[in-house]
Amino acid sequence: MATIELRQVEKKFGDLHAVKPMDLTVHDGEFVVLLGPSGCGKTTTLRMISGLESVTGGQILIDGRDVTWAHPSERNIAFVFQFFALYPHMTAWQNIAFPLQSQGESRAAVKQRVAEVASLLRINHLLHLRPGALSGGDKQRVALARALVRHPAAFLMDEPIGALDADARETMRAEIKRLHLLEHATTVYVTHDQVEAMAMGDRIVVMSEALVQQIGTPAEVYHKPANLFVARFIGSPGMNLVTGHYANGVVHLSENSRYLLSPEWNQALQRELGGEGKVILGFRSEAGVIVEDGPLAAEVFTSDLHGAYNMLNLSLNDDLVHIRVPRGIRYPMGATVRFNIDAEMVRFFNPRTEAAITRRVR
Amino acid sequence: MATTQAISGGQSRRRRQLSDAALLRLFIFPTLILIILMNIFPLFYSLYLSFTDYSAITRQAPNWVGFKNYSDLLSDKQMWIYFANSGRYALLSVGLQTLVGFGLALLLNEKFKGSGFLTTLILVPMMLSPAVVGLFWKLIYHPSSGIFNYIVTFGHPTAIPDILASPKLALWGIIIVDVWMWSPFVMLLCLSGLGAIPDYIYEAAAIDRASWWRQFWRITLPQVAPLLMIAVLFRTIEAFKAFDVVMPMTAGGPGEATELIALNLYRQAFGGQWRTGRASALAYIILIIVIGISNVYIRFLNKIRGD
Numbered sequence: 144m145a146t147i148e149l150r151q152v153e154k155k156f157g158d159l160h161a162v163k164p165m166d167l168t169v170h171d172g173e174f175v176v177l178l179g180p181s182g183c184g185k186t187t188t189l190r191m192i193s194g195l196e197s198v199t200g201g202q203i204l205i206d207g208r209d210v211t212w213a214h215p216s217e218r219n220i221a222f223v224f225q226f227f228a229l230y231p232h233m234t235a236w237q238n239i240a241f242p243l244q245s246q247g248e249s250r251a252a253v254k255q256r257v258a259e260v261a262s263l264l265r266i267n268h269l270l271h272l273r274p275g276a277l278s279g280g281d282k283q284r285v286a287l288a289r290a291l292v293r294h295p296a297a298f299l300m301d302e303p304i305g306a307l308d309a310d311a312r313e314t315m316r317a318e319i320k321r322l323h324l325l326e327h328a329t330t331v332y333v334t335h336d337q338v339e340a341m342a343m344g345d346r347i348v349v350m351s352e353a354l355v356q357q358i359g360t361p362a363e364v365y366h367k368p369a370n371l372f373v374a375r376f377i378g379s380p381g382m383n384l385v386t387g388h389y390a391n392g393v394v395h396l397s398e399n400s401r402y403l404l405s406p407e408w409n410q411a412l413q414r415e416l417g418g419e420g421k422v423i424l425g426f427r428s429e430a431g432v433i434v435e436d437g438p439l440a441a442e443v444f445t446s447d448l449h450g451a452y453n454m455l456n457l458s459l460n461d462d463l464v465h466i467r468v469p470r471g472i473r474y475p476m477g478a479t480v481r482f483n484i485d486a487e488m489v490r491f492f493n494p495r496t497e498a499a500i501t502r503r504v505r
Numbered sequence: 506m507a508t509t510q511a512i513s514g515g516q517s518r519r520r521r522q523l524s525d526a527a528l529l530r531l532f533i534f535p536t537l538i539l540i541i542l543m544n545i546f547p548l549f550y551s552l553y554l555s556f557t558d559y560s561a562i563t564r565q566a567p568n569w570v571g572f573k574n575y576s577d578l579l580s581d582k583q584m585w586i587y588f589a590n591s592g593r594y595a596l597l598s599v600g601l602q603t604l605v606g607f608g609l610a611l612l613l614n615e616k617f618k619g620s621g622f623l624t625t626l627i628l629v630p631m632m633l634s635p636a637v638v639g640l641f642w643k644l645i646y647h648p649s650s651g652i653f654n655y656i657v658t659f660g661h662p663t664a665i666p667d668i669l670a671s672p673k674l675a676l677w678g679i680i681i682v683d684v685w686m687w688s689p690f691v692m693l694l695c696l697s698g699l700g701a702i703p704d705y706i707y708e709a710a711a712i713d714r715a716s717w718w719r720q721f722w723r724i725t726l727p728q729v730a731p732l733l734m735i736a737v738l739f740r741t742i743e744a745f746k747a748f749d750v751v752m753p754m755t756a757g758g759p760g761e762a763t764e765l766i767a768l769n770l771y772r773q774a775f776g777g778q779w780r781t782g783r784a785s786a787l788a789y790i791i792l793i794i795v796i797g798i799s800n801v802y803i804r805f806l807n808k809i810r811g812d
C-alpha cells in the first residue's frame with residue numbers, strides 16, 4: 144500500500160481552470176473522498192493522480208516517488224471508472240485476468256488469483272459471461288475485481304456506483320467499504336453525493352469551482368465547515384444560516400431575537416469584525432432546541448414528518464431555518480416559537496469573505 | 506395570397522385521396538417490376554440455359570442437355586487452371602489489401618495535421634473507372650516508357666522483364682493494381698471500426714499495464730475484426746468476379762497466366778462460338794463457389810462476434 148501526495152497540482156484546459164493548485168496527502172490505507180458538485184474538477188484530479196491526464200503544474204508523489212510525468216502503467220494504481228470501462232469483447236474472467244496477463248504472470252497464478260478475487264466479490268458464477276450480459280451492479284463487481292486482482296498500491300474510483308440504481312448502490316457501497324477494510328487499500332474515491340462521502344470517507348476533500356474548500360474528517364466538515372459553501376453543501380438539510388448584526392457581545396437577528404455570545408465567541412467576532420458588523424450565524428438542525436424562554440424567535444412555516452423525528456421549518460427574517468423536534472409534537476402554522484442553540488454547536492461566518500470565524504482554541 | 510391558398514388546398518385534397526396503402530403500392534411496384542425484369546428473370550432464365558446447348562448467335566431454340574455443361578466444365582483440365590488462377594489471385598490480392606488497408610487505417614486513425622485530406626486522397630483510386638485504371642496501369646507497366654520498372658529498378662527499367670508479358674510476373678502485375686485500387690476500401694471500413702473503439706478501453710488498458718503490442722492484439726484487432734472480415738468478404742467476392750481491370754491490361758495473357766475465371770466466362774459467352782449454355786453453367790459454378798466462401802466467412806464472423 145502507498146501514500147499519495149499532491150503538491151500544488153493544477154490543471155488548465157486552455158484558459159479554463161479545471162483544478163486550481165491543490166495540496167493533498169493521502170495516508171497509507173486511508174479512504175479519502177473527493178466531494179463536490181458537478182464540474183468542480185473531481186474527475187480531473189483523479190485522472191491526474193492516475194496519469195490519464197497530464198498536470199499543468201505541481202507535483203504528484205506516490206510512496207515518496209515523483210510520478211508527475213510517469214505513464215499510468217508505471218504508477219501501480221488501479222482505476223475504477225464510472226461507466227465500468229470493461230473490455231466488451233472479453234468474458235468477465237478475461238477482463239479480470241487481463242492486468243495479470245499483461246504483467247506476464249504464469250497461467251496457474253492467473254487462474255488462482257482470478258478465482259480468489261471472484262469469490263471475494265461473489266461473482267464466480269458470472270465469469271463466463273461478457274459485460275453485455277451483466278447487470279450494472281455485476282459489471283461494477285467485475286470492474287472492482289479487475290482493479291483488485293493485481294494488488295495495486297492504490298485505488299482510484301470515479302463515482303463507481305453513480306451509474307447504478309438506488310438498491311444496487313446501497314449494496315455496492317457496503318461492499319466497497321468492506322473491500323477497503325479487508326485489503327487495507329489506500330483509496331481515493333470520487334462522488335458528488337455527500338451522504339455517500341460521509342458514510343465512506345476517513346477524510347473528505349470538499350471541492351467547488353476547481354478549488355479545494357476544505358479537507359477534513361466527516362465530523363469536521365459537518366460540524367466545523369470552513370466556509371459557507373461547505374456549510375450549505377454538507378448535510379441534508381445544509382447548515383442553518385441566518386444573517387445578523389454583531390455589536391457588544393450580542394448578535395441581533397431580528398426584532399425579538401438576540402443571541403448572547405459566550406466570551407470566546409465575543410472575542411473572536413470582535414477580532415474578526417473590528418467592533419461591530421454583519422455576521423452570519425450558523426447551526427445544524429439538531430442543534431436547535433425549542434424552549435419556552437429561548438433567546439431566538441421564529442414563525443412556523445411548515446413541518447415535515449421524517450419518521451424518527453419531525454423537521455420544523457421556521458422563517459426568521461428572510462431565512463428559512465430547520466430545527467429537528469421530537470416526533471408527536473405539533474406546531475400550528477404561523478405560530479411563533481422560541482428556541483435556543485446548543486452553545487457548542489453554534490458557528491459564525493464572515494459574510495464578506497464567506498469564511499468561518501474561529502475561536503481561540505482553549 | 507388567395508390563389509396560392511386555393512392551389513395548396515387543392516393539392517392537399519388530392520393527396521388525401523391517395524390512401525397510405527395506395528401510396529405504398531405506387532412506390533413499391535415499379536421497383537418490384539424492375540427487380541423482376543433485371544434480376545429475377547435473368548437469374549432463372551440463365552439457370553435454365555445452363556442445362557441447354559443454347560448459343561445466342563444461332564437462331565436455334567435451346568435443347569435440353571441435362572448436366573452435360575456442368576460435367577464438361579468440371580472435367581475440363583483447362584478450366585481448373587483458370588480456377589486456380591482466380592484462387593491464387595483472390596488469396597494474394599485480398600491478403601495484401603487487408604494488410605495494406607489495415608495498416609493505412611492504423612496510421613490515419615492517429616489524428617495529425619492534414620490526415621483528413623490524406624484520407625480523401627487515398628480514396629481516389631477506388632472511385633476511378635476500372636477500365637481506365639486497367640489502361641493507365643498498362644502504361645505504367647510499359648517496360649521502357651512506364652514509370653513502374655523505372656522506379657523499382659532505381660532507373661534501369663530494362664533490368665527486369667516486362668511485368669505484364671512475363672508468365673511469372675503478370676499475375677502479380679494485376680494483383681498490385683487491385684491492391685492499389687481497393688486497399689482504400691479496406692482502409693475505410695477499418696477506419697470506421699477503429700473510430701468506434703471508445704477511448705476508455707485504451708485508458709483501462711493503460712491502467713492495466715498492457716503494452717502497445719498487447720493492446721493491439723487483445724483490443725484493437727478483436728474490436729476491428731468484424732468490420733475487417735466484412736471488407737475481406739466483399740473483396741473476396743469481387744476477386745472471383747475480377748474482369749474489368751484485367752481485360753484491358755492483359756486480356757488473360759501472356760498465355761493463360763492471368764486468365765481468371767470471370768475472364769474465361771466472358772470469352773465462352775461472347776467469344777468464338779458464343780456458347781451461352783456452357784457459359785451460364787460456368788456462371789452458376791462461380792456463384793456456388795462464392796456463396797460457399799461467403800458462408801465460411803460469415804460463420805467465422807459470427808464466431809468472433811461471440812454469443
Ligand SMILES: Nc1ncnc2c1ncn2[C@@H]1O[C@H](COP(=O)(O)OP(=O)(O)OP(=O)(O)O)[C@@H](O)[C@H]1O
Binds near residue numbers: 179180183185187
Ligand atoms: N478534456 C477536457 N477538455 C476541456 N475541458 C475539460 C476536459 N475535461 C474536463 N473539462 C472541464 O473541466 C471541468 C472539471 O471537469 P471534471 O470532469 O473534473 O468535473 P467533475 O467534478 O468530475 O464533474 P462531474 O461530477 O460532472 O463528473 C469542467 O468544467 C469540464 O468541463
Ligand SMILES: [Mg+2]
Binds near residue numbers: 186187301
Ligand atoms: Mg466526474
